[in-house]
Amino acid sequence: MEIVLACCVGILFASATFMMLRRSIVKLVMGLIILSNAANLVIFTAAGVVHGKPPLIDEVTKTVVDGIADPLPQALVLTAIVIAFGVLAFSVVLIRRAYEEVGNDDTNQMNGTDT
């Protein structure tokens, strides 16, 4: 299964970067959304996945079953999701404001500050 997920990671990264290479800022921000999902999936997949054994301790026995899923990548991904959400919220508003200021959604037109 990890192989399929690894392929999926590739697809997400490719899609994200392709979108980020578009000149339309809306596409750019969509690319960012996909990108964060892609990175999260890397963390999730690279540590190996387990079906049906969430890292919860049994209420009664206070023990866990053997071979439960690794909780640490989950915690990392959770933090990453939250951070990505904050970043994304910022970016979305940024592209809208950029659009309002520049009057255009072409990133190539937003080159007044470079040279």
Add this chain to the structure above:
Amino acid sequence: MFVFILIIVLLAACSPILVPWLASRQKVGLLALVPACLFVYALTTYLPAVADGQTFLKTTQWMPSLGLTLSFYIDGLSLLFVLLITGIGTFIVWYASDYMRNYPDLGRFFLWLFAFMAAMLGLVTADNLLLLFVFWELTSITSYMLIGFNHESEKARKLALQGLFVTVGGGLLLMTGVILLGSIAGTLQISEIVQQPLAAQGSLVNVMLILILMGAFTKSAQFPFHFWLPNAMAAPTPVSAFLHSATMVKAGIFLMARLHPALGEQILWSTLQLWAGGITMILGAVLAYTAIDIKKALAYSTVTALGTLTFLLGIGSQAAIVAFVGFLIAHSLYKASLFMLAGAIDHSAGSKDLSKLGGLKKTMPMTFALMIVAALSLAGLPPLFGFIAKELVFEAALAANSGLVLVAVTMASLSVAVAIILIIKPFLGSDALLPQKPHEASFPMLVGPAVLLSASLLFGLWPRLVDQGLIQATVQAVIPNAADFYLSIWHGFNAALGLSVLALILGIVLVRAWQPSRWLAEKQRLFSESVGPEAGYFKLMDFIVWLAIKQTRVIQNGRLSNYMTVIILAVVIPVGYTLLTQHGWPDLPKVAPPNIYEVMMVALLALSTLFAVITPARFASIISLGAMGYAVALIFVHFSAPDLGITQVLVETLTVLLLVLVLVKAPGFSSYASRGEVIRDAIVAILLGVLMTLLVLAALNVQWAPSISDYFIENSYELGKGRNIVNVILVDFRALDTLGEIFVLAIAALGVYSMIRLRKGSS
């Protein structure tokens, strides 16, 4: 010595306040008392001791780790320079107090002048190579400030930059050379380095020699770096007289002389000095002869002198070194005087153009008289000290070989010509049409030349005044075991005298041939602008700017998509290359094959992502991203991550809401890319995708160490008092992450809030 420098630094620091105060009382000349006192002090305290063969060394730590010490060393060579700096400096300050009377920012002028003086004193007395370099660079920057004193003129700024660029550039090479010398010799203390000749050989030593010589040559205007010096004449005349004749330009010479005991026996060292010095001598002399601006002529004549000094060091025999010292003293005396007199002419007549000046004899008799003495010294005629110096040069050349004699004679005859022209053109002949009515120069402007030339005359008549004390000690500093020698104005009829006569005759012939030729000057200018080293400098500068603009236009082209392409490739190429060359294609990890449902789940993820990418409809894309989020949540849940599933679902929902809220007023999808660009971008994107897939597969194949997670699983309930291990990690084991995370959210909120609400014109 440190006290000397401190006094001058203090004086420099006070100048901006002190000078206006003195100026309001017409007593700026009083400032000259300070260098004068120092001169007298050095003369009375150090000279007798040094003449006795004593040296003074005082060392204080500065940055011991770098071997940088505040160590000052006084021997003949440094004392000679100290005397020159303070002595000539006294008169320069006096001179400037009158010459610069009407300039604005006089305080700042003296600030930089004294700062320079302090740096120069430091340079010549430093016993630590690094310390010497520190002062070296300080002279460069203070000289920049002085050259560009008329900073509102663009030309002055440009030429000041040129001087700075060449000297600092050379300085950087010198620094590298110093580093090398330090590591080869094992110390930076000059007094230790010069204990014996450097024994080491080899390419590293050669590199070191070249680097040090480069530093010295740039500073002392040796060919091919000679061009900056005449251009530095943009500076006010006192500056030219002080920095660009008597002191700073001799720093390179000083350095070479300083290191002579250690490096003088290196073949490369002396060969380079001979060639550079020889070429510089002749070139400078020719250029001086053809110049029509007095200051230019003097500057090129200085170049000649500097070349001569280098040349003598290159010969390296005792005779040459004696000649070196003699010529150094003589030149400093007459050249500073010449500059001051030229300044007086300019100040009085308002012109420096030899072809325009004339007949000043009547209005400026004192100046004229002094000019004659100075020029005779330049021409190397008795009974001035210049004559002795020139004789010494001839003798040194004669002792070496005949080619060198030719060079020396050429230089001497051209100098004679220049000297005579300097007497004839401005002062004799008919009255010229001048920009302003000339008048005799004031006392402060003449006192300097008068005293200096008297010294020249005195030393010429009674060389005993200097040869046993100062010159002997200086020669000793350059050649530690020099034999005793005596200078005298009359050597009898010998080859040197013959050469002098020859030079005089040739010089007079050349004067006859001299035409104030604008055509020649123009040709000369064109030459130097198109092929000469100066042209090289300007071409280099132009090239740098051209390259800079070109590069910036190509690299920093303002196109985000190009930036991203480069950056993505910067990930793909090195990482991919390393992966494939050092690790190889990863094997497929041995894991359970997926079932149909898992495949469907991932298919939904892939399809919804791809649809979000290809759809031309913006909101279809957003909705598709929502579906993608749900698919990710499904994967999380299927693989035992309920917390992630919940979070993903919630975040996805809120993301879509946010997008909907924000994009109400945002543009739709526009497609700007051509088919080719789309394909190019797709290739770049796919490369990254493939790379990431390979990396994940590679990572799945290895497990170098067991995970630390077992600790969390074991202790979550006991120590963390929670059954949801993920949550215990988040709020306890790794709570700091979560703390950072909530601040990220808060910052995002603030950012969004300010972006929406704080706009131009809103309040």
Add this chain to the structure above:
Amino acid sequence: MKKHKDILIARNLSMVHRHDDSLILRTAAIIILPLQLVFSVFLLLRGHDEPGGGFIGGLVAAGAFSLYLFTFGIRALNRLFWVSPKDILAIGLLLGLVATVPSLLSGQAFFTALWLEFYLAGTKVKLSTVLIFDIGVYLTVIGTLMTMFTAIANPRDYRS
């Protein structure tokens, strides 16, 4: 049959705007909002043992408020909050920071969890700095999202 949209355009364009608030939606929202809020607190409190926690709870609560925003508009939402969302945000952050401090009193490292366990009416109650921290997270998330939503929502589009 003519295209519905054309007919609509032809007949009366402004009917949507004469009547753009759905009674059904409003009434339903009033029912759903408290449900979601209660549920969010539930998620917050049990997060240490089951899926949930401050972040998830906060998101649910924020979802509840955004429903309110979409239904009743920005002004109504502002009326609903008697403090500014930024204050909630600040309180959340300060709580998060405060939770790191108590351990200093007992000479332990920052962030060391302190637990106070006791039985109240037969139920085991666990009070801890961890809970304070989680509440801080909860409030921060609410504050963040509400700050964003109230900033972004244009009063002209989202009004009562």
Add this chain to the structure above:
Amino acid sequence: MLELVIIFSYISLSLALLLAFIRMVKGPSLPDRVVALELIASIVIGLFGLNAIDTGVSAYLDIAIVLALTAFLVAIGFARFIQVRGACDN
């Protein structure tokens, strides 16, 4: 037997996901897509329930609750948006 049923159910729900996805792709109008997404959310809730039965982990139900409570917000949000901007995409 239950295992077989669950596999059948996984497959049919996946099929449903696919069909709903096709509607999402086809549109044609924005509300059509929103409706498709809502159905996907419903199917996902069903899948979470199925996961719970499959693995015996009741925690998955909590995700279902959350989804049930919040997924419709997307519809509400889009409804509001459609009122403001119209149903035409781009």
Add this chain to the structure above:
Amino acid sequence: MIGFFWNVLLAAAWVLMTGSFEFLNYVFGFAIGYVALLLMSRSVSAVSDYPRRLPRAIYFLLYFIEELIKANLKVAIDIITPTFLGKPGVISIELDAKTNLEITLVANIISLTPGTLSLDVSADKKILFVHAMYLTDEDQVRAELKHLEQRLLKVMR
């Protein structure tokens, strides 16, 4: 509503008192609470109609489920058959429901019933516009919907 709240409270109290947290114990506690409220209903006005409404509600729920399944099957058949059998249209229904809550519940129940979808309520809250899929007999659809409304209102009032 208050009556239901009390009933739940009583059930919870029962569970606490017995100390057995089994599902069936909750049901049992609820039943006992119901009986208690039934006894109280004569004297306490706040809960006076609750005992009557609970069975009606349950009855309505069953009725609703039956309708739900019946109509779902109808749509299901339509989905399976290749041709679209529907005859859709938007009809208006006079509302007997008065309060916002009543109107909302009626509208939502109608929406949940397959074949019908509440689109809008008139500004004066008197008419509900419903999109119906099978308008072969418009009057019958109307009648069914009215019937549904009446049954719901009975529970509510």
Add this chain to the structure above:
Amino acid sequence: MSNILFLPIFISLLGGALTLSFWRSIRWQKRVTLLSAVVYLIVAVILLLKVMEEGYVVLQMGDWAAPFGITLVADVLSATMILLTGIVGFAAALYSMASVPNEHIRFGYFSLLQLLLAGVSGAFLTGDVFNLFVWFEVMLLASFGLLTLGGERNQMEGAIKYVTINLFSSAIFLSAIGLLYGTTGTLNMADLSVKLTGVEEQGLVNVLALMFMVSFGIKAGAFPLFFWLPASYHTPLVAVSAVFAGLLTKVGVYALYRFFSVIFIGDIEYTHTIILWLGILTMLTGVLGAAAQFEFRRILSFHIISQIGYMLIAFAIFTPLAIIGGVFYIAHHIIVKTNLFLISGITYQLAGTHELKAMGGFYRQRPWLALVFLIPALSLAGLPPLSGFFAKYIVIKAGVEAGSWWAVGFGLLVGLLTLYSMIKIWAEVFWKRQPKTDAPTDLTAKLSLWMLAPVVILALMTVAIGLYGEPLYQLAEVAANQLLNPQGYIDAVLGGTK
């Protein structure tokens, strides 16, 4: 256990949260900011002294033993960086008092500023890879916020690039962390160092190392990843530019120093050669970029890049002296570059423009300001006896001794071109006559002491380092020894566990 280690982060976070809660009162925000800047500075000094005394200071957050919890750890490099952060933060706080419009303050300027410092401090202190990511994000988002605060068009244009490229960098960083965890099962830097020693597949380790290198390279503004920097650094308020210029890229550099001296030391030949060429190209492109500019802050921005090159080269040479040079360079650069940006703000305030062509006359009208500019400018160009000279000297000396002739050659060339740029500013802004403009500006207008004080203080520090650089050298020497001998770091972090 040394709780002082958390204080720099805690103070900035608290300051940020408090200023946020005082969002209604500008005056209280200013008070809180000043107070926390002062306290931070004091704590930073104490921390540095403590580190000098003890070598390493370690704090296991929440008393969870390493490698399980998050470890904060300060060696001399970290503590020095914290002190520099305190200095820059203090200067920026002072400067902001009078220069930041009330509107900006009302919309969270001070909160963002302090949270930026919190992120920076966290990045310097953490000993955990993922925690570093978190602090990076705190820092990034705060910088996003500061960059866009004001909402002008050029800010938005610059921010789009800044945000996009940095988020890509974060994604690569995050993925690399995921892969690293997947292969080693740990996140603690010291533990990673232990677990990566002697692994068979060094090639895969190099791959991961390169991913981190690219990611940090983007943050540090290295070639060819720096595009975001010149596109954006000149757009926000000057105080913000100054903090960015001083600190942000240095966090990337710091991370490179840390990772490639503690974690990825298995194949130094390979990794550090890449860093060397990265550094050389960075220097060249940066300095050439500056040569093409005629806007005060843009020149300075490009020079950040060129100076980053020096720091990379120094690290790549990887001898004790080179790393001493690198640390020295970082310290010098932070102070000087911050100051130059602040000065650009003062000239902007007086001349109303950043365009060199439209400026002039400052030397005549504002000689003291000219002096204060000359100090950092000449220091940046590496002229003695200022801080930059010693920084450059040490690096070049290390290059010479290590025989890295390319590094030496380009280092010298770039030094010269840096001087060219600084002199360009000097000649245009200070020496040149003030050009006639439509709206004549008064160069002699009164300047707030709040703005002058930090500039003068930083200039004095530059001179002080130049005149008495030995203590900093000693500091850098200890730091270099620690970096070259990671065992001490590992023992300090993991000691007492297992």
Add this chain to the structure above:
Amino acid sequence: MIIEIIVSILIVCASIFMVLAAIGLLTFPDLPTRMHATTKSGVLATCLVMIAVALYFLQTDITARVIAIITFILITAPVAAHAIGRAAYFAGVPLWPGTVKDELGDYYAPESSSGDTDEDRPEEITKDENIYGQNKNKP
């Protein structure tokens, strides 16, 4: 065993309804008819799965959660359907040409129930701003 059978039946039914809902969504001719398919069948299917879950576990807390889920779905699904349907209707998403009646349209435009066009109006929605502008004139 009995419970397992019931659970199985419920799950199978749920799956079938869900697939039917999806097919309906795909094949029905216009938005409202598609929503008929999804809202109801989807809700029904989800509820069936949840009941199956409750029966499978037979635990108090899980049953409570199942009841909560079902309640939430029953409350939110029709509201969402209503909101989308209504918005789409007023936004002018075309109805299937086979639609026999539109009393809602008649209600808002009784003066021209025949479907004639008034030529003097269409320009009013040429710009979004008009829509915002008219918001202010709400009675």
